[in-house]
Amino acid sequence: MFKAIINAGTLHDAIKAMSAVVDEARFEIASEGFSARAVDPANAAMVSLDISKDAFVLFEGTDGEIGVDLGRFTEIIGMADKNDEIELALDPDTHKLDISMGGFSYTLSLLDPSTLRNAPMVPALDLPAGITVSGSVFKRMIKAAEMVSDHTSFGVHDGVFFMEATGDSDQVRLDLTSSDLIAITPADVRSLYSLDYLGDISKGVGGAGEIDIHLGRDLPVVIQFELSNGDCKVKYVLAPRIESD
């Protein structure tokens, strides 16, 4: 059983964050809220989404799961105004999702959850360095790197965070000291990441205010942010690239 009412903007941002990594996802419904975890087909990027029941205007759910085509879902909820309320209800007979907002009533066919890939566990990573940066700075940083290369380094050295991208002909570097950042946990680290994935993640970040980035030495990066005053959490894990010769 699942019935919920939620702000359209929050739901839209949460689904957009998932779409950065996968086209289809399996959502778990529990009494405490709504969550999903998915990994891209190449097993390089992972996303997890947790929407606590407090993020909802109304939430009634018993344990269950639904498979959703994120592209179709985004199109439908994109019809709502940002401040509209969206009502979601799972029809137990047809196993379809009824979506009502702004006078529209949609029926979305769901995917069989068993046909969707199993998401692996979130790896336990020991990432010594961390920064908190504004969403707009994060997005500009990715955009700048994409202009010169298809991969970029993130690192912290002597208490300064840096992004460095080197392409065939051009390169770009950005240094952010503690005064440019919201917070920093220093440790000397550096890892290389694909901008294919970071570019998608940057789109998924949407209008998030603050982004937490956790880094290690040649380890995956964890990028996380919150929506709806902390009641909706999004976390990405992206595996690094090996430095090419």
Add this chain to the structure above:
Amino acid sequence: MAMNLCVTCKGKGLCGREHCPILERFEVVETIAPADSLFGASPPSVFVGRKGYPDIFAGPLVPPNVGGSEARHYDDPKELLGRDIGEIIGLRSQLVRSYTRMNVKDAASATKAKNARGVGDAGGEGMSDNPALLTSQELAMAELPVDTEVWFTRPLNATVAFDGMLMPMGPAGEIKKITLTENPKVPRKVDYLVSDTDSLAADAIRELYRHDVSQHHITRIFSIGLLGAERKLVPTRWSITAIDDMIGKMLLDNVRDYPEVCDITLFTAEKFGNHFEILLIPRCFSFELVEIWLPDSVWSDKLWIGSDREEYSGKKGYSSLAGGYYAARTSVAEYLHAIRRQATVAIVREILPDYWAPLGVWVIREAVRDALRSGGVTFGSVDSALREISSRIRTPYSKWNGEIQLLDKCRYQRTIGEFM
């Protein structure tokens, strides 16, 4: 003329010339005596031209004085694969291309006429619709060669037509009258789907493929306007790629759900001066084709290298490598579907001067199919497999390594699983 235009055009006419100067340099290998009528068994084969679209020329291909069992050899890709280029051109130049002018939409009215009249008596005289089209359609449905008699408006001229995507064909003659002198044997599934004017062409094609109707046969009946709800004649050149694309997509929908292959495996083949290296890597499905045309191969007097690819989510838009891309992908999809596995697949195709006359994209489809069937060699790393590939490709690795972009992802991108 910019030679690299020729490699991508392959006789389409992008340079604006009426006739392709490269195709015209091939001379007739064997001539056919001028005659105003002929009798022979069509393999069966029909040709639908694209010039003047939507008013095009179309009709059956018939080798004069060739009987049933022998006729099959003229058009069966599996059979032709075992011969050399000279032999293939010799056989194909005997195929007389009979034609009449028709509009692509005539296929719809032909279907209505046939349904009104009942199948079986098409091709007779005194019909309101183009009788040559009805006869061509009846012939195209057959699985085995059909004895055919054609009378022409003018005696035939001895020429051979080449095209980058199509099999070569012999002289052409305009049909005055055409009859089938035996009843074509039509597989039941073909008969059923040709009579079904409600289902979409894409659904009919899937259904035929699942029932083991050969791709060659499906392409033939699709081209002559016998499938789908809104029927049209589809130029042979376009229909080959349309069917490759549809079959490829259908198989890949399944392939994406299969587990990954276990090993890095390399397959090799060389047919008619087309050298193939096919590398399968344990990763999600993606596909890449690199084409290297050596100096003095058919379409180029200097080295030309091109590549195209698709990621897991599939291809958007038409490939820059044209029909060959889809033909190679079809064979790869067939293989992965057969072994119930997915993989990242990179193909390097090097075209040598030995490929002195273009034979059509079937060469790519069949050569890749053949290579995958004959078994591969496993490697411990992508790098060691790449070293093996570059030892067999004549062009230095430094000239084409920038083109194999998907492989970079396999070599350098780590996975989440490695950190569990």
